[in-house]
Amino acid sequence: MKRFAGFPAALAVALVMAACGDGGGKGGDTVQVGVEAPVTGQYASFGAQLTNGGQLAVEDINAAGGVLGKKLELDTGDDACDPKQAVAVANQMTANGVALVVGGYCSGSSIPASKVYAESNTIQISPASTNPVLTDDRAGPNIYRVCGRDDQQGGVAGKYLAEHFADKNIAFVHDKTAYGKGLADETLKAMNAAGKKEAMYEAITAGEKDYSALVSKLKQANIDVLYFGGYHTEAGLIIRQMRDQGMNTTLMGGDALVTQEFWSITGPAGEGTLMTFSPDPRKNPAAAEVVKRFKDKGIEPEGYVLYTYAAFQAWKQAAEKAQSVDSAEVTKALNDTEFDTVIGKFRFNEKGDPNLPPYAVYRWSNGTYEQLAGDEAPKAAAN
Known part of the structure; x- marks a missing residue:
């Protein structure tokens, strides 16, 4: 090789x-x-x-x-x-x-x-x-x-947020990357189409270590759910810093959280984190x-x-x-x-995309992630 x-x-x-x-x-x-x-x-x-x-x-x-x-x-x-x-x-x-x-x-x-x-x-x-x-x-x-695709993934996530957090304050944060911003925007579009409005929309710079200013802003706005468009490292750090400030806020992200390294970063602070991914192959x-x-x-x-x-x-x-x-x-x-x-x-369609089953919602718990049933309500995040 x-x-x-x-x-x-x-x-x-x-x-x-x-x-x-x-x-x-x-x-x-x-x-x-x-x-x-x-x-x-x-x-x-x-x-x-x-x-x-x-x-x-x-x-x-x-x-x-x-x-x-x-x-x-x-x-x-x-x-x-x-x-x-x-x-x-x-x-x-x-x-x-x-x-x-x-x-x-x-x-x-x-x-x-x-x-x-x-x-x-x-x-x-x-x-x-x-x-x-x-x-x-x-x-x-x-x-x-x-x-x-992120429009498929965002469609599932946005509908889930609107249905399961209809009475909650939801913030959207992305990391400015093609993946992170694209996914956040597709999810926001789907959530809005389902009748739910966001409480906040922010961006961070990937690779930084200190997100305490963002967390303080989320806390001040009484954010219950944070949808994060970005990768596992920043997601893990944000979760830990939310817990450090006493926030119970649930984080939801995309397929970039599908790695054990995410839990290695968060430990128990990652309990209850939600994400979208294809049916587990x-x-x-x-x-x-x-x-x-x-x-x-x-x-x-x-x-x-x-x-x-x-x-x-x-x-x-x-x-x-x-x-x-x-x-x-x-x-x-x-x-x-x-x-x-x-x-x-x-099969591949005319664009080169596969006709595979749609995305599903998963939850991190005790160091592993499991697919949720379609009507399963989320559990509260850990303190």
């Missing part, structure tokens, strides 16, 4: 082309494939989800004979959820002739990287980037995702054998681990239908196939 760091794109292209000639994806006995993920930085726990999913997928595909008789060779590119670094990684990947890139995680890096993949005819399948722009403003027909009977293999390796396949695995499965099935790993031929098959994967059966 090769690992690319995020150095300047022009140098990356020159070095990789010098080392690899016409690229590992262009011929020979192997096919180059890649994972683009935040291997380092504050989102590295999600990068681990993508790299773990990709490594076992490639291992399993190769053990079953590869794709069209060729073994896969996995490259890993560290985009650190930084747009410029993501473009550099995309240039490295395409120069190396990869046939497929699964990634990235953060929408703010996946969207600019998708332009590079589109221009080079490299298939990109994101397992985790949920901002609608990725496919609404699709850079090319070879760009896909196997996760849901670990409970899919079709995934049982793969889930066991992950656990045998000491890996809990939470969050987007199985989505990454499924992206490789879909590409393999499309390549075998096309009888080719050529991007144009595989793209045609991706558009005209029902895939049977660990996250369920699905």
Whole structure:
């Protein structure tokens, strides 16, 4: 497995082309494939989800004979959820002739990287980037995702807030990222459409440690529920600082809270936190054998681990239908196939989005998260 760091794109292209000639994806006995993920930085726990999913997928595909008789060779590119670094990684990947890139995680890096993949005819399948722009403003027909979208996720969250907190003061806070602001705005739009108005709308800067000023403002406004559009680190810090100021306020967020690292940050202060995520693929009977293999390796396949695995499965099935790993031929098959994967059966629509089941609401409790029944009322947050 090769690992690319995020150095300047022009140098990356020159070095990789010098080392690899016409690229590992262009011929020979192997096919180059890649994972683009935040291997380092504050989102590295999600990068681990993508790299773990990709490594076992490639291992399993190769053990079953590869794709069209060729073994896969996995490259890993560290985009650190930084747009410029993501473009550099995309240039490295395409120069190396990869046939497929699964990634990235953060929408703010996946969207600019998708332009590079589109221009080079490299298939990109994101397992985790949920901002609608990725496919609404699709850079090319070879760009896909196997996760849901923030307008879907926000629709579920907004309706839940309106129904379960109709008489409460609800604040919205986002972290100014493509993911965080987009999700907060979609949730707010859905909540307003359901007849509930917000009490406050604020923004923070991601990466800061002290949110006491924000918390004081929330406390003064008697906020009962905080909807946070952003990632697990900031969410965890805000929860802890709310508890430090004696606030019982319930926090609700999105799929970026689907990592054990969230509870590592909050501890018991995270009790009762709500979030939206797709139906847990670990409970899919079709995934049982793969889930066991992950656990045998000491890996809990939470969050987007199985989505990454499924992206490789879909590409393999499309390549075998096309009888080719050529991007144009595989793209045609991706558009005209029902895939049977660990996250369920699905097809891609004309935008490159999957027709998977809708989002559900989950609650963190005692260090784990469980899906709530549709009519289940939330429990109070811990003091």
